[in-house]
Amino acid sequence: MKNNFLSFVKKESLHILRDNRTMLIVMLIPVVLMILFGFAISTEVNNIRIAAVAPDRTDGVRDAVARIAQNDYFSFYGYIGNDRIDQKLRSGEVNAVVVFAPDYDRRMAQVAAGVPSPPVIQLILDASNVNTAGAATAYLQNILLGSASQQALFETRMLFNPQMKSAFNFVPGIMGLIFILVCAMMTSVSIVREKEAGTMEVLLVSPVRPVKIILAKMIPYFVISCIVLVMILFLAYYLLEVPMSGGVAGIFSLSLLYLLLSLALGLFVSTIARTQVAALLISAMVLMLPILMLSGLLFPIENLPKFFQIISNIVPARWYIDAIRKMMIQGAPLLEVWVNGTVLFGMTVVLLGVSFKKFNDKLE
Amino acid sequence: MEAIEVYHISKRFGSVQALDSVSFTVRPGELFGLIGPDGAGKTTLFRLLTTLLTPDSGSAKVDGYDIVRDYLAIRSHVGYMPGRFSLYPDLTVEENLDFFAALFGVTVEESYDLVAPVYKQIEPFRKRRAGKLSGGMKQKLALSCALIHRPHVLFLDEPTTGVDAVSRSEFWDMLAGLKQRGITILVSTPYMDEASRCDRIALCNEGRILGIDTPEDIVHRFEERLYAIRADQMFPLLAQARQVEGVMECYPFGETHHLVADSRFDVGNFVQQLSGLDGLTIRPVEPTIEDVFIKWMKR
Numbered sequence: 036m037k038n039n040f041l042s043f044v045k046k047e048s049l050h051i052l053r054d055n056r057t058m059l060i061v062m063l064i065p066v067v068l069m070i071l072f073g074f075a076i077s078t079e080v081n082n083i084r085i086a087a088v089a090p091d092r093t094d095g096v097r098d099a100v101a102r103i104a105q106n107d108y109f110s111f112y113g114y115i116g117n118d119r120i121d122q123k124l125r126s127g128e129v130n131a132v133v134v135f136a137p138d139y140d141r142r143m144a145q146v147a148a149g150v151p152s153p154p155v156i157q158l159i160l161d162a163s164n165v166n167t168a169g170a171a172t173a174y175l176q177n178i179l180l181g182s183a184s185q186q187a188l189f190e191t192r193m194l195f196n197p198q199m200k201s202a203f204n205f206v207p208g209i210m211g212l213i214f215i216l217v218c219a220m221m222t223s224v225s226i227v228r229e230k231e232a233g234t235m236e237v238l239l240v241s242p243v244r245p246v247k248i249i250l251a252k253m254i255p256y257f258v259i260s261c262i263v264l265v266m267i268l269f270l271a272y273y274l275l276e277v278p279m280s281g282g283v284a285g286i287f288s289l290s291l292l293y294l295l296l297s298l299a300l301g302l303f304v305s306t307i308a309r310t311q312v313a314a315l316l317i318s319a320m321v322l323m324l325p326i327l328m329l330s331g332l333l334f335p336i337e338n339l340p341k342f343f344q345i346i347s348n349i350v351p352a353r354w355y356i357d358a359i360r361k362m363m364i365q366g367a368p369l370l371e372v373w374v375n376g377t378v379l380f381g382m383t384v385v386l387l388g389v390s391f392k393k394f395n396d397k398l399e
Numbered sequence: 400m401e402a403i404e405v406y407h408i409s410k411r412f413g414s415v416q417a418l419d420s421v422s423f424t425v426r427p428g429e430l431f432g433l434i435g436p437d438g439a440g441k442t443t444l445f446r447l448l449t450t451l452l453t454p455d456s457g458s459a460k461v462d463g464y465d466i467v468r469d470y471l472a473i474r475s476h477v478g479y480m481p482g483r484f485s486l487y488p489d490l491t492v493e494e495n496l497d498f499f500a501a502l503f504g505v506t507v508e509e510s511y512d513l514v515a516p517v518y519k520q521i522e523p524f525r526k527r528r529a530g531k532l533s534g535g536m537k538q539k540l541a542l543s544c545a546l547i548h549r550p551h552v553l554f555l556d557e558p559t560t561g562v563d564a565v566s567r568s569e570f571w572d573m574l575a576g577l578k579q580r581g582i583t584i585l586v587s588t589p590y591m592d593e594a595s596r597c598d599r600i601a602l603c604n605e606g607r608i609l610g611i612d613t614p615e616d617i618v619h620r621f622e623e624r625l626y627a628i629r630a631d632q633m634f635p636l637l638a639q640a641r642q643v644e645g646v647m648e649c650y651p652f653g654e655t656h657h658l659v660a661d662s663r664f665d666v667g668n669f670v671q672q673l674s675g676l677d678g679l680t681i682r683p684v685e686p687t688i689e690d691v692f693i694k695w696m697k698r
Binding site: 232 | 449450453475479480482483484486487494497501502503504
């Protein structure tokens with residue numbers, strides 16, 4: 036009977052290989068997403084245009100402006116008059132204006148000497164983009180404060196991702212998303228297609244048990260997902276320079292477990308859905324939305340309302356993304372994310388069990 | 400042992416009584432036809448006998464196995480061709496056949512002698528994708544796949560629906576050939592003209608079997624006199640004819656109307672009663688299976 040299992044796998048692979056368009060999409064989506072999230076969509080703030088208002092261009096002011104201009108995140112627009120602030124911000128020519136007090140040098144000296152002083156610098160920002168405004172404020176304060184007190188009050192060190200590259204944050208998220216897309220959506224659609232086309236009827240009226248047919252269906256998708264996994268890891272390491280300090284082997288093993296879980300999810304969806312459209316909708320709405328919203332991919336879980344934080348515990352991607360983040364960026368070994376691994380394993384077992392039990396070898 | 404035995408089997412889907420206490424037997428090696436319109440319950444009956452559904456009440460045996468208790472055994476011993484094309488359109492003719500051979504754990508070579516009369520006709524196209532075949536060729540491929548494991552009983556649900564007239568006739572010739580090899584065949588069709596190709600037929604309608612007999616004898620069950628009438632104005636003819644004394648039934652039948660007469664009917668009197676019709680003809684005709692069906696359906 037081994038022989039016929041291989042024929043099932045072969046037949047399933049033929050279906051996939053002949054569907055060029057789907058194949059292309061499956062292979063392209065990960066690459067496109069990686070590049071999109073890695074480069075184009077970035078939460079880093081770059082190229083903030085700054086103008087300065089300074090009645091007296093003293094040495095102190097020149098020094099501060101020079102430091103702003105040197106910073107990679109800023110580009111210095113130039114000095115503008117007091118009356119032009121509003122217009123420049125409104126037209127979008129600048130994102131922020133730094134207003135220096137007339138007697139800047141003297142008052143900075145006072146501040147440095149510890150004498151209480153009213154504000155010396157005013158920051159006026161275009162806050163229509165909250166991200167830019169927030170980041171700009173923080174950066175500007177940092178730069179300008181440094182000149183005020185020779186001994187810094189804080190020393191900040193960004194661990195694991197010192198450059199705060201957003202790609203590091205997104206890669207684990209994309210992985211959590213992609214495998215659900217490839218495995219769950221494609222397996223569920225391919226199983227439901229057999230129901231819809233009536234071929235399931237013929238398959239059932241045969242000595243082969245459905246479990247075997249289903250397992251044979253999963254194998255090609257598993258192989259494709261493995262290829263996609265290697266592709267993503269490759270892109271992440273060489274293109275986006277994600278450190279993977281926790282060891283590629285660990286990341287790979289946990290990802291394989293997640294692949295199995297995604298296949299199980301797809302199988303589960305196929306036991307509920309009767310049509311391919313329904314399978315697609317369930318995969319998209321019931322599986323994708325929680326991944327986007329509740330897995331920490333877009334929003335930190337800690338920022339969610341309590342209710343959604345609890346719900347997020349049943350979203351497999353949450354556990355996977357969290358673990359991958361730890362392993363890729365913090366350099367945690369596989370052993371350190373054993374809780375996540377155990378949860379994912381448990382979910383896989385339960386889903387497979389329920390699906391095989393639910394999978395009917397009759398039509399009703 | 401009979402090849403198929405069905406005892407008072409019933410099946411309901413929600414408010415629809417798909418099958419209502421149906422009973423019949425099919426002898427080994429028999430070509431048995433289920434004749435009836437859409438909604439007669441033919442497909443449900445096929446799904447019950449192929450163990451895809453379980454009956455609400457009643458019981459049935461296929462090849463000696465109970466359809467509920469021994470359903471796994473039945474699945475190895477029957478060939479099933481569902482109503483619509485149920486092969487893989489993106490696989491080639493050859494790949495489809497290989498797959499179904501593997502499904503039943505046999506090789507194409509082992510069963511080639513049985514499949515050959517059917518498969519030879521599509522073998523020149525074996526590298527073509529099944530979805531690109533004509534309707535008739537699709538049916539032949541489906542039949543080849545259903546035969547690949549040398550089934551004892553063959554279930555063919557409306558195999559000729561949507562197939563051209565020549566292919567239909569060829570298909571029935573192939574079934575006759577398979578019957579020669581001792582395979583029991585249960586076949587359904589909505590076409591009354593195909594009934595004569597069966598050994599015995601069951602006329603069914605709305606979940607019930609109206610009657611079972613050979614195609615030759617079943618028309619003898621129509622004892623009343625039957626006439627074919629026509630005129631240039633067919634619709635007024637139908638309306639007027641139904642009013643005449645001695646006319647039991649009058650219904651459209653192809654290009655004529657068929658008129659069922661009782662003992663009081665007199666042709667001369669009938670013609671006199673009609674008015675305003677041109678080119679009226681009336682002649683006695685032999686009843687067909689369709690007339691029997693209409694008579695039993697109205698009973």
